[in-house]
Structures are given as C-alpha cells and as structure tokens.
Amino acid sequence: MAFVKVDNLIKNYGSFCAVDSLSFEVEQGEIFGLLGPNGAGKSTTINIITTLDEQNSGTVTVNGCDTVKQRAEVRKIIGTVPQDIALYPFLTAIENVKFFASLYGLKGKELEESAMRALEFTGLSEHAKLKAKKMSGGMKRRLNIACGIAHHPKLIVMDEPTVGVDAQSREHILNAITLLRDKGATVIYTSHYMHEVEEICDRMAIIDHGRLVAQGTEKELVSMITDSKTITVTTRFPHGFDRDGFTEQLKLLPDVNSVRCEDNTVRLDVRLTSSDFSYIIDEIRKFSLPLNAVQSTVPDLDAVFLALTGHELR
Ligand code: ADP
Ligand code: MG
Numbered sequence: 050m051a052f053v054k055v056d057n058l059i060k061n062y063g064s065f066c067a068v069d070s071l072s073f074e075v076e077q078g079e080i081f082g083l084l085g086p087n088g089a090g091k092s093t094t095i096n097i098i099t100t101l102d103e104q105n106s107g108t109v110t111v112n113g114c115d116t117v118k119q120r121a122e123v124r125k126i127i128g129t130v131p132q133d134i135a136l137y138p139f140l141t142a143i144e145n146v147k148f149f150a151s152l153y154g155l156k157g158k159e160l161e162e163s164a165m166r167a168l169e170f171t172g173l174s175e176h177a178k179l180k181a182k183k184m185s186g187g188m189k190r191r192l193n194i195a196c197g198i199a200h201h202p203k204l205i206v207m208d209e210p211t212v213g214v215d216a217q218s219r220e221h222i223l224n225a226i227t228l229l230r231d232k233g234a235t236v237i238y239t240s241h242y243m244h245e246v247e248e249i250c251d252r253m254a255i256i257d258h259g260r261l262v263a264q265g266t267e268k269e270l271v272s273m274i275t276d277s278k279t280i281t282v283t284t285r286f287p288h289g290f291d292r293d294g295f296t297e298q299l300k301l302l303p304d305v306n307s308v309r310c311e312d313n314t315v316r317l318d319v320r321l322t323s324s325d326f327s328y329i330i331d332e333i334r335k336f337s338l339p340l341n342a343v344q345s346t347v348p349d350l351d352a353v354f355l356a357l358t359g360h361e362l363r
Contacts, residue, residue, distance in 0.1 A: 050113070052077040052235045053098065053204065058107035060093050060259075067093045068104070069259040075237060075252075080230045082250030083239040084350065086362055090259035091239040092132055095208045098237065099129045111204060125153070128202030132209045132239075134193045138182035142173055145181055146195045153200035167199035170228065172221040187218030194222060198229065205229055206237045211245060223249055243350045243362055255354060262357045271348050272321060274356040277306055280326055282315040282333060283342040295336055302329060313341075321347070 051074035060068040068090045075081040083091050096102035098109050100120045108115060114122040136145050146164040155163055168174045171191040176184070181192060190210060198205055207226070211219045227249055230236050240246050246253055247267055254264040263270050286292065292310045299308045299315070304323035309316045315333065319326060330343065354362045 051075060052112060053081075053237065054108075054110045055094070055098070056108045056110075058094065058097065058109065059105045060090075060097065060102070061105050067259050068097075070107070071256065071259065071261055072107075073254040073261060073264050075235060077235050078230065078233060079251040080226060080236040080238055080249055082246035082253035083237060083256065084241070084243065084246045084253050084354075084362075085239075085256040085262075086241050088258075089241075089256045091241075091256065092208055093259075094256075095132075095206055095237070095239060099127055099206050100124055101129075126203040128197040128200060128205045130194050130197035130205070130207040130210050132212070134189050136181040136189060136192060136196070139180060141178050141180050142168060142184075142192050142195070143177040145192060146199050149196040150199035155200055163199045163201065164195075167195040170198065170225050171195045172225075185215070185218075187214040190214050191218055191221055191225075194225065198234075202234065204235045204237070208239050209241070210238070211240070211242065241362065243354070247350055253350075255350070255357070257354075257358050263353065267350065270350065270353045274353050275348050276321050277318050278321055278345060278347045280317045280319055280329065281342075281344045281346065282317070282330075282340060283313060283344075284315060284333070284338045284340060285313050286310070286338070290336075298336075299329070299332060302332060305329070 053075035055071060055073050058068050058071040071094060083094065085091055097104050098111065098116060100116050100123050103117060111123045112126055116123050137148065140148065143164055146167050147160055150160055150163055165174065168177055171194050173188065173191055173195060176188065181189060184192065194210060210222050223245065226236055226238060238250060252266050255262040263273060296308045296310055299305060299317065304320040306318040306320065317329060330340065351362055
C-alpha cells in the first residue's frame with residue numbers, strides 16, 4: 050500500500066482552480082519529488098498533505114489516515130519544512146529546534162539529544178548557541194529543516210528547501226535528505242529545479258497548472274518521450290576516408306538506429322536500453338580513427354517537460 054495517496058485532489062481559490070484532479074502515490078522509504086514551475090500548485094498540494102489546508106474535493110491519506118478526518122493522527126507522523134522559513138529570531142538554533150520538537154511531545158534528555166542530532170544532521174552543531182536572527186539565509190534554511198525533523202517523523206515534507214541558498218548549504222541539504230531516506234523516512238520534496246529532482250528523487254510527479262503531467266522514475270519519464278540517446282564521437286577523418294562505408298558499417302551494429310558523419314564528428318542514435326556502448330567504440334577503432342572525445346546525451350526532465358506540456362519548465 051502507498052504511504053501517501055493523493056486521490057483526485059481539487060483545490061479552488063474562488064473561481065481559480067489551483068489543484069485540478071491531482072492523483073499520485075508515494076511509496077514508503079522513497080524520496081518523491083513534486084516538480085513544477087512557480088504557480089504549478091506544489092505548495093497548495095503540500096499544505097493539504099500536511100493538514101495546513103483543506104481541499105474542495107478528493108482525498109489524501111498518509112499511512113492509511115485521512116488528512117481531514119484523522120488530522121491529529123496524520124500530524125503525529127509528519128515533519129514539515131515550509132517554503133517560508135518559520136523560526137523564532139530571538140531564540141538560538143538549539144532553542145528553536147527544541148521548541149518545535151517539544152510540540153510533538155519530546156521532553157528532557159530525549160528532547161535535548163534529538164535536537165542536537167538534528168543540528169548535526171544539517172551541519173549546524175557548531176552554531177547551536179547562535180540566535181536565528183544572526184544566521185545567513187542558507188543557515189536559516191538548514192535550521193528550518195532541523196526544526197522539521199528533530200521529532201523523527203516517518204514522513205518528511207519539504208517545500209522548496211534549497212531556494213536562495215549558497216552552494217555549500219545546498220549540498221548539506223541534499224545530503225541530509227538522502228540520509229533521512231536511508232534511515233527509513235519517506236520524503237516528499239518539491240522543487241522547480243529539475244537537476245535537484247534528478248539528483249536525489251527516486252520517483253517524481255511533474256505538475257503544471259495544478260494538473261499531473263506525468264509520474265514515475267526519471268527513466269520511465271524519459272522513455273515516455275523517446276527510446277533513444279545520442280552518442281557523439283569527435284575524431285579526425287583522414288583525407289580520402291570512406292565515410293559512407295564507415296557509416297554503413299556502424300549502422301549494422303546492434304541497437305544503433307542511425308549514424309551521421311559531419312565534419313569531424315560521428316553522431317549515433319542508440320536505443321536507450323543499451324547501456325554499454327564499448328562495442329561501438331571498438332568498431333570505430335577498427336578504422337584507426339582517433340577518439341578525441343566521446344559524449345552520451347540522454348534526454349533530461351527538461352526535455353520531458355517540454356515534450357509533454359509544450360513549454361519550458363522555467
Ligand atoms: P507553487 O508552490 O507550485 O509555486 P502554489 O501552490 O503556491 O504554487 O500556487 C498555485 C496557484 O494558486 C498560483 O497561481 C497561486 O497564485 C494560487 N494561490 C495560492 N495560494 C492562494 C491563495 N491563498 N489565494 C488565491 N490564490 C492562491
Ligand atoms: Mg510553492
């Protein structure tokens with residue numbers, strides 16, 4: 050059974066439909082990405098899953114509990130990292146984390162230890178006594194995460210946790226998310242950064258204008274739009290080289306759909322299912338051609354988004 054099940058969710062703001070018949074499922078123990086441009090409906094969906102908002106119709110269950118009818122049960126197992134940073138500026142890092150974790154019933158030694166571990170996790174243990182108001186934007190983001198995870202939630206929901214952070218904080222955040230998953234948590238992660246979702250998410254849903262565009266693993270999504278990748282070999286053809294004969298020879302190789310030679314490059318369209326293409330390189334070597342560069346281009350989520358929606362992600 051799916052850990053989170055979003056079924057035919059609709060959310061209207063007046064006559065505007067922000068989430069339109071959205072359905073997707075998140076499996077236990079995975080990092081699930083909700084990918085879409087600004088205004089796609091990611092935060093609205095997240096706020097309904099985390100019981101901060103209510104839908105007009107449709108249902109969401111978390112670990113089998115309905116987010117409207119069993120709100121208290123759902124809240125107990127969720128850790129939320131909101132898009133807008135929610136911290137007490139005059140409290141220190143550890144005081145902030147302890148405050149949020151205490152709302153979940155943690156007390157005494159357990160509270161102290163869990164708060165310290167959450168700070169370690171986000172690379173902030175050295176700054177435990179620093180007031181939130183003195184922190185950089187990236188540190189505040191990390192503290193925001195520490196506050197959301199200290200009570201060991203089974204489901205962690207993070208809404209664009211890397212927006213506006215420096216590269217170092219971003220690395221800390223992405224590593225922390227992967228570690229949380231490896232320790233058994235289920236993570237829902239929203240972003241409009243395609244590369245982050247590609248980097249850390251096991252499966253994802255792409256949404257646009259409140260509607261589901263596609264869901265699956267990156268591989269599954271890419272295979273929805275194409276069944277091939279391009280291998281580009283840069284070489285130097287000697288004077289009088291028989292390019293036609295060479296092209297014909299390469300076309301005979303398994304999994305090669307087409308071959309084009311231009312200037313000093315050979316471009317092969319190869320089936321996605323073929324992962325080891327050393328036999329292609331071996332064949333080119335037989336013609337005593339130098340291999341100056343070899344590049345493999347697989348379509349990415351940007352290409353998937355463009356192909357399925359007709360416009361760019363950003
Ligand atoms: P995302 O998080 O993907 O950027 P949101 O869920 O925040 O998108 O917003 C989806 C759409 O709903 C946007 O067009 C936004 O302007 C609109 N919206 C969000 N919250 C409200 C609200 N409280 N009242 C009216 N419109 C809203
Ligand atoms: Mg948002």
